[in-house]
C-alpha cells in the first residue's frame with residue numbers, strides 16, 4: 110500500500126482506523142540522561158542542571174529515512190513523533206523559542222526531516238505535542254502535580270501569566286500545522302485536574318487546527334469526552350488507552366463504536382532508557398495488534414531512539430519479526446474491525462465485510478470449532494499461503510449442528526505467533 114493517504118478513503122476517521130498500526134516516536138534531550146522522558150520531573154532536575162543536555166545534543170546518526178523504512182517494513186501505516194515533550198524542548202524550528210533543535214549541535218529542524226522521510230515511504234504523518242511545558246516560565250510550577258519544581262519553595266511566589274503560555278503553545282501548533290505541508294494526525298498530551306478543555310482554550314485551538322488542516326485526525330487528550338452523546342468539539346476523533354488494551358470494543362452512550370488507539374511501549378519507557386531491557390516478545394506484540402483490531406482499535410507502538418538518533422537494536426528486531434508476520438497476514442489487520450461473532454475459545458476474530466479471519470492462537474485437540482457458523486462459510490483458506498482447509502463436519506462432531514469445523518491436519522499450528530484462517534462468508 111504505497112502512498113497510503115489518510116484522506117483518500119471513505120472519510121477521514123475510517124482511513125485512520127483502516128490503517129490500524131502505527132509507530133510512536135519519543136525523542137528529545139532526555140535521550141542523553143537515558144532514564145526516560147520524565148527524568149526531569151522524576152528527579153526534580155532544574156532547568157539549569159538540564160541545560161547541559163541542550164548544549165551536548167548532537168544526534169550524528171539521525172537518519173529518519175532509516176526509521177521510516179523500518180516502520181514500513183514492520184507493516185506500520187502511520188507515525189506520530191514528539192515535536193515537543195513535557196521538558197519543552199522543540200525538535201522543530203519555532204520562531205517563538207530558542208529552546209529548539211536548530212540551536213543545538215544538530216543545527217537543523219529535525220521534524221522537517223522526519224516529515225519528508227515518512228512521507229517518502231508512503232506513511233501518514235503525525236505530530237505529538239505536549240500541553241505541559243516545564244521549560245516555559247508561564248507554565249505553573251509550584252504545587253503543579255507534575256512539574257519538576259513542584260516542591261521548590263523558590264517557585265512559591267513566582268508570578269506567572271498563563272495566558273502567555275496559551276498564546277505560545279497555540280502559536281507553536283499553528284507553526285506545526287503551517288510549515289510542514291499536510292499533516293495527518295495531531296496528538297496532544299495531556300490534560301489533568303483542572304488543566305483540561307477550555308483551560309487550554311481548546312475550542313479556539315481546535316477551530317484553528319481544522320482551518321489549517323481540515324483532514325487532520327485529532328486525539329482526545331485536550332479533554333472532553335468522546336463517549337458523550339454530543340462530545341465537545343475538542344474531544345477529538347479517537348480515544349487513547351495507554352499501556353492497556355481495553356477489555357472490549359469501546360462504545361459511546363448511544364452504543365455506537367468509537368475509534369481508539371492503544372499506545373504501547375516495546376519496553377517500559379517511551380523515551381530512551383538505557384537500562385530498560387524489559388522488551389515484549391514479537392509474539393506478544395503480534396497478538397496485541399490482533400487483539401486491538403478484534404476490538405475495533407488501532408495500535409501505536411513506541412520506539413525511543415537514543416542520543417545518537419538510533420532506534421535500539423532490540424526494537425528493530427521485534428519490529429522486523431512483526432513485519433514478517435504482517436507481510437503474510439496483513440489482510441486480516443488492515444481495514445478490519447471487530448466481528449459480530451463472539452470471541453472463540455482458541456483465539457480471536459477480525460472481520461472485513463464477508464471475510465472473517467480466524468486468528469488461531471491455541472491449537473487444542475481435534476477439529477477447530479467455529480461456533481454458530483455451520484451454514485455461513487463458503488471456503489476456508491490458510492491466509493499465509495492460500496491453501497485449502499477442509500470445513501466438512503467430521504464424524505465426531507455431528508452433534509453440533511449449528512457449528513462449522515476446521516479440520517486441521519497438523520497437531521501443532523503452522524505459525525505459533527498466530528495462524529490466520531480466512532473464512533469467506535456466504
Ligand code: GLC
Pocket residue numbers: 135146147298299351372379
Ligand atoms: C503520557 C506521558 C508521556 C507519553 C505519553 C504517551 O501521558 O506523560 O510521557 O508521552 O503518555 O501516551
